[in-house]
């Protein structure tokens with residue numbers, strides 16, 4: 001599902017160039033669940049952004065869900081992001097004035113709307129166990145429920161791959177456990193999951209843990 005070969009990414013820092021990723025190789029099978037760990041600043045978010053088509057300034061071969069990302073146009077990258085990957089962040093980024101359902105369907109907020117949009121949002125909320133709370137505002141939900149809404153939003157377009165950047169980073173231990181349970185359900189449903197994390201529970205639940213160190217994965 002994911003194939004990365006010789007991925008390098010550097011940033012310009014004044015006159016110098018800082019090489020963050022220096023030849024990352026990674027292969028993730030369809031339906032696999034991989035955790036990425038590494039110290040702060042080791043490039044985990046940078047790697048996730050490349051995998052999610054949010055960053056095109058890299059060198060190397062990156063293929064995700066049968067899409068080769070190197071050299072894609074901005075339009076093609078936008079389509080890739082809309083169809084192939086869902087993103088979950090540490091912060092939930094929910095719109096306070098919108099219901100859970102409208103937050104989930106936000107990717108199509110300016111689209112045609114209609115029954116299909118609502119049905120798909122409800123399906124996504126059911127997948128994270130929130131089928132009965134579609135009408136709630138974020139302020140009427142617990143922290144764990146808010147993160148579940150954010151996960152449902154990432155699933156709205158039914159992507160095959162879920163990319164998560166420290167998805168339990170803002171949650172207490174018990175709530176983190178609740179979110180790990182959601183990922184376990186999604187994994188059982190066949191989703192491919194790549195999750196950057198510091199959290200022991202999330203690492204333990206993944207099938208494989210890889211470490212980013214000195215710009216490479218091991």
Ligand SMILES: Nc1ncnc2c1ncn2[C@@H]1O[C@H](COP(=O)(O)OP(=O)(O)O)[C@@H](O)[C@H]1O
Pocket residue numbers: 011012020038039040041042043044045046047
């Ligand atoms: N847009 C950017 N411009 C310049 N440097 C960046 C940018 N994004 C990240 N970096 C640098 O790249 C390194 C890795 O960052 P990041 O991928 O966020 O690490 P992690 O997620 O593992 O903490 C850090 O030194 C960070 O300062």
Ligand SMILES: [Mg+2]
Pocket residue numbers: 044045046165
């Ligand atoms: Mg990070």
